[in-house]
Amino acid sequence: SPFGINSALDPAQPDLETHFQAMQDLGVKWARQDFTWRQIERAPGQYQWQAYDQLVETAREHGIQLLGCLAYAPSFHDPATPAGADAYAKFAEAAARRYAGRVDYWQIWNEPNGGFWKGSPEDYARLLSVAGPAIRLVNRQAKVVALNMAFCDVLWAGRVLKQVSPAAYDIVAFHPYRPPSAPEEPFDWWMLDQYVKSWHAGALPTNYSQVTMTFLEQTAELTRLLERLNAPKPLWVTEICWNSHLHPYGVSELRQADLLVRFHVLALASRRIEKVFWWALRDQGVRQYDQADMVGLMRFDRSPKYSFAAYAWMTRLLEGKRWVRNEVFGPRVFVVVFNDPDKKQDTLVAWATQPVAYLRVNTPESGLNFYDVFGTWRFVEHDPVRTGSFSVPIGESPIYIVGAEGLRATLRELPGW
Structure with a gap:
């Protein structure tokens, strides 16, 4: 550990x-x-x-x-x-x-x-x-x-x-x-x-x-x-x-x-x-x-x-999770991916050092679970009409995004970044 x-x-x-x-x-x-x-x-x-x-x-x-x-x-x-x-x-x-x-x-x-x-x-x-x-x-x-x-x-x-x-x-x-x-x-x-x-x-x-x-x-x-x-x-x-x-x-x-x-x-x-x-x-x-x-x-x-x-x-x-990759790694946004091979599940941890940024995360058919640093939970269903992805704001307090293996996240650029 x-x-x-x-x-x-x-x-x-x-x-x-x-x-x-x-x-x-x-x-x-x-x-x-x-x-x-x-x-x-x-x-x-x-x-x-x-x-x-x-x-x-x-x-x-x-x-x-x-x-x-x-x-x-x-x-x-x-x-x-x-x-x-x-x-x-x-x-x-x-x-x-x-x-x-x-x-x-x-x-x-x-x-x-x-x-x-x-x-x-x-x-x-x-x-x-x-x-x-x-x-x-x-x-x-x-x-x-x-x-x-x-x-x-x-x-x-x-x-x-x-x-x-x-x-x-x-x-x-x-x-x-x-x-x-x-x-x-x-x-x-x-x-x-x-x-x-x-x-x-x-x-x-x-x-x-x-x-x-x-x-x-x-x-x-x-x-x-x-x-x-x-x-x-x-x-x-x-x-x-x-x-x-x-x-x-x-x-x-x-x-x-x-x-x-x-x-x-x-x-x-x-x-x-x-x-x-x-x-x-x-x-x-x-x-x-x-x-x-x-x-x-x-x-x-x-x-x-x-x-x-x-x-x-x-x-x-x-x-017990293993590090998989750094999806986005600085200088102002950090998204790190961990994997549970037994559950075939990925966990993304994301934050921004400036107040607000946006990530677009693909939504697997099983949906996504979002948690703040204290475990407050929100579930997002898969919606193929919306191209199977979900845009989420991130800030200085990290969030956890948990879903099926293969989660990907891309940074949505904001004006002035």
Whole structure:
């Protein structure tokens, strides 16, 4: 499944069941969960796993596979040093051994090009080089997720991966945040500079020219880097969100729902990205002007936002479907086609980045089902008198068009386009 969520759970909190049930209601198959080093190793070489044992078991009971994020050092270890890297590798090995068969995907640190890491790219390369093999030593089925970088700093990634054997890792992950820009738009450098400075220092990309690329252009650039290094690895987006807050970088709750769907569909349409993990399941607080708080599909009181409904409907329609083609793909209109071979059914996802455009869609004899991002339904019958097609307006909020295999859509040009 390509659909994941950042659980952002404290393993000791009493309501784990409630949160994993919410993930199940969303149709999520994957959750990214911190396995916080300083919580587990509270004295040198002494690991306390009990709280995480319960979390892992609760995830298993709800059919949710975990991606474990191994990060955040205790005060007595510095992972940017050789000795600290060895201590981290022992911790990673212990986690992989304990949870083998229940947690088989492990992420090596979080945003090491940002404020969560004090070392250099070379220091992180050393950490990855020792931790990846340590995990595989005790679990041959384990997969190692590398980089997990803030934004998409390809120059930084190159400095790391040139020093690491491709055999040490299986997947490359990044966090292509771009608030409040839409996923189809370039991200302005000044906005990124101000955004990052407002929440933690040190995550500013070193390659400024990359910043003004669109999300898909950044993804293509990262893919080319991996090809040059003879390391063609799958890409995962392990964090992405649009914050529904009153900060200048926030968006409305309705727009959060729209951009969530648009990003996921673009990621699947790229053919390069295997999984996307939204940050996060639940708001991290209640401060309306704080971009770190209002990130969830649920509010802090666990009431669902519009984005919760949009996510659940997206997974219901697209889970298990295969990408077929990009019928129309930019710059202002996007129509992506998915297919269900068992049902012999196509699903078109369509939107326009400008307020209104029109698509003409062929109408099969079985008719068409139209849905908005929340699942509101409309049925259109086949009408051969009207040449077997139907004209539908599309705007910034995506629509789903479901019908028999062979659906086609053409853009109806508007004056001024």
